[in-house]
Amino acid sequence: MSINTVGIIGSGTMGLGIAQVCAQAGKKVVLVKATPGDIERPRGKFVGSLDKAVERGKMEAALRDTIIANITFTDQEEAVADCDLVVESVIEDIEIKKALFNRLEGICRADAILGTNTSTLSVTAMMAVCQHRDRVAGLHFFNPAPVMSLVEIVHGFETSDATLKALNAFCKEIGKAPVLVQDTTGFIVNRLLTPYMLNAIRMLERGTGTIETIDQAMMTGAGLPMGPFALADYIGLDVVIAMSQNIYEDVREGHHAPPHTLVRLVQLGYLGRKTGKGFYDYSAKPPVGNPALVHPVI
Ligand code: 3HC
Numbered sequence: 001m002s003i004n005t006v007g008i009i010g011s012g013t014m015g016l017g018i019a020q021v022c023a024q025a026g027k028k029v030v031l032v033k034a035t036p037g038d039i040e041r042p043r044g045k046f047v048g049s050l051d052k053a054v055e056r057g058k059m060e061a062a063l064r065d066t067i068i069a070n071i072t073f074t075d076q077e078e079a080v081a082d083c084d085l086v087v088e089s090v091i092e093d094i095e096i097k098k099a100l101f102n103r104l105e106g107i108c109r110a111d112a113i114l115g116t117n118t119s120t121l122s123v124t125a126m127m128a129v130c131q132h133r134d135r136v137a138g139l140h141f142f143n144p145a146p147v148m149s150l151v152e153i154v155h156g157f158e159t160s161d162a163t164l165k166a167l168n169a170f171c172k173e174i175g176k177a178p179v180l181v182q183d184t185t186g187f188i189v190n191r192l193l194t195p196y197m198l199n200a201i202r203m204l205e206r207g208t209g210t211i212e213t214i215d216q217a218m219m220t221g222a223g224l225p226m227g228p229f230a231l232a233d234y235i236g237l238d239v240v241i242a243m244s245q246n247i248y249e250d251v252r253e254g255h256h257a258p259p260h261t262l263v264r265l266v267q268l269g270y271l272g273r274k275t276g277k278g279f280y281d282y283s284a285k286p287p288v289g290n291p292a293l294v295h296p297v298i
Contacts, residue, residue, distance in 0.1 A: 007080025010089035011042035017145025023070035025174040115139035123156035134160035200228035211289035229279035233272030
């Protein structure tokens, strides 16, 4: 089966990024805002970021226009009825995702593939609420989606070979490098990356180093593009804590539970870049470590 039209449910960072990748590769995209609110907000954000790329000479104006022309923005889930593939990228809440899969089965064609961009939740749990379970799979993109080549194709318990093959071909068509992974909490990347970020936070709490020194050490000593605190802020601390909770829930090993400092930052609404403050304070230029965390919390 070839995939030419893609429905994306959720217009957050990942939903918009996935939409860009697909539209840029010539796919027709229907982007659905999943929560109530003005559709012009995500649309404006999306167009604004493409405009900025054009202004900075990173993108041809013609490509921007093609991308925009290939995407229909809507707040109506029913608009994905004719899509060959629908990818959900809504909040990391299994009950919300299960209810969405249930509704999508009623909306989509019987041969459409239903994918989830979940970071750590069970694809099989979402599949379980569906009648046609063979066409459900994980399709996990990485942030920023237009830049990161990896897509984890997640094999749920009853995902068919035909679905996996179609997704593999689709990923290649949109310029991504897919890997196949079994449905285990966190798949490959987040299962390794989440404990790494949690360990860095515990290192900060022990006073081993500061936010800046730990980040700098991992960049210059391990050759990473960002240190663990910059990365956590970039991903979003609400997402990092959800990943930690989901992995902990699965394995029940204490070192996977969210550290104290992460819990406190999320309680305060300091979610990283998107709120202007997390481990770093982005209102300062250049960003500095959150003053509340300069002295180790424990
Ligand atoms: N959209 C499109 N392009 C972008 C972009 C975006 N949001 N952000 C950066 N870029 C492009 C830039 O235009 C630039 O392109 P060019 O090389 O053609 O000029 C290139 O990416 C590099 O960007 P910058 O020079 O502005 O900045 P950096 O060199 O610092 O790179 C970064 C930024 C790509 C974010 C880099 O720091 C990086 O790779 N960081 C690690 C990101 C990472 O690990 N992501 C995975 C997180 S885990 C995840 O997503 C899973 C989820 O389930 C939680």
